[in-house]
Amino acid sequence: MRVDDLNRRTVLQALVAGGSAALLTGCGASGPPPTASPAVSGTGSAASDRISITDQRGKTVTFAQPVTRVVTIPMPSASLLVAVDRSAEHLSAMHNASWVAMRDGIMGTMFPRALELPHDIATQDFTPNVESVRALNPDVVIQWSDAQLIEPLENAGLTVIGLTNNGKQEDVDAWVTMFAAMLGKPERAIEIKARSDHELDDIKSVAAGRGSAGPSILYFNRFTGGLKAAATNTYNDFYIKLVGGTNPATGQDPLPGTGMVGLDVEQVLKWDPEVILLGNFDQAMPQDIYSDPVWQRIAAVRERRVYKVPLGGYRWDPPGQESPLMWHWLSDIAFPQARSGLRGKVREYFRFLYDHEVTEDELNRILWTAANAESANYQQFNAA
Template structure:
């Protein structure tokens, strides 16, 4: 009969297979003592084999490490903060994309982990082309990169291990990234815990949406507003969570756009859609007052009812998929279907940040995450005020 520990390992391995981490032969310090049949300490050959970590990335490429990784360079923008959440710190982050660093500087991560702002971040161009020499100088165990062969090949040709990841605009991507990172760091249980908590939050939000009788508000997300309009179209993560909370996205409706992802539009198209709610993303500096004060937008329902909101910025931007997405779902649900009662979001932020980062934000830190001062001029935002 198998032991409770062996059963636990079997369940954990099955969970990681489904999320993208193919095989973890050693789970590090979290493991129980080895079985009685383990080789004696003097026999190091089998012990070294057991310590190897094997993962298969989203390209289907297998990578093997002879120990838990300790130096990771991340190029995809969400990857740096996600690694920090899995690791509950930035000690194993050796380099990151400049856009990741900017989000840390402007968001909560720089406050929680001020040492992260000293990490090199000149390692890739804005289109994710790696600066091979700069990255090689950081001596990474692995480089996390988007899976496009043009982006991975220069690194691999230089002799570096590359973990290729994809972004298909689904929550499953986040689950996979978490599992891959947790496996490399020797902390597979961490990914299981993070996914379980995210799944629980998603079930709760979905149940609330299905139980409502209120009409679905029309919600537009601007990925870019300043210098050219881009909205979330088909197959975007933003379209997913707009519909998750019970809203509708005119950009993917009957009179929507044919393109997928972030699609350029003109002002006339947005005026024709006449959205009830407008979300301004964190990839440019647009703020609600840019619409409230501009005569061009005065006929739009979202402007007339003052329902224009800057998306929160926490450990990372809440716009794309990430470890704080459950908080984004709650925030969007509450502004889409406001209650006369105070929102539970501040308490959720407190608990979630403690779980992810070992940090409970102060009142002013939470105000900053939620853009309380800027969004405070918009309707129903008082529900997020501290009691």
């Protein structure tokens, strides 16, 4: 697609207008559905252009020129901004959980400046430290749309873009579009969405062509210190079903409530999931389950189908710029291959997102090949 042949304003408005109002949990605080479809206008291609963005709570903010100082509070937004920008130069501060993912993944290797940035600007529940944020003199603050999280910032005179914690892929498209617009790089939104759409169509096509049902897959957002699993209205439930699996937490005996819901081992024993996914919000590894006698009666443990979810430029378990890679990884987990093509896809995606050539050692880190080595069929992701 040639961006020069398009009316950028029309394209960007169309990209974001398709954003879903369905609730997403799994990457932060939940918020109300947007009151209006987010939209952007202006190209941001010159300093004289005015960039207007209607965020996911329906409020319009306007910039006289592309932003250069951005503070991000929602966890996915720091790495997403870097991916859209292909740089950490315009990121001024982030939530500590975002910083931890950069430190533990390879974002800090690709963009070492990011690890030097302040990351104490909000509490664990995203309540902002307003004075710390003001001291950074940001052009804009990215925050979840909950009024109690945004109002203290706006009352302090700060410009805020509100994100809703929605669960469809359209929500990631909306975030990318808004970030690209405010950075003066609207063409990046078009490129990222086009590639994501291609991968989504590919996954859907492969899933539709299978003649057998997929395994039951249970995702743990938290494992140590109390179990929390992905219930209804989560991105995790979306991609489990996308690849052809089933989620016992949303099946015939579902967990009550939405989002990440607490549960006990007895409920997991009752479901007897065939695959267990361990997320990147705590330090749990497959060996922790394999070595615990309590879990031995569960099919996923008996068949050695417990897996640590990859951690790349950001965690793959919540929505983000690397979600298409998660779809492919999970598809191969659910329906193992003799040899997965995922390593090649990661290389291509990292060139596209970060202009970074991934090494074999980095691929092993991203895919947790050592931690997952004792799990069934994981050799499909090893280097050739």
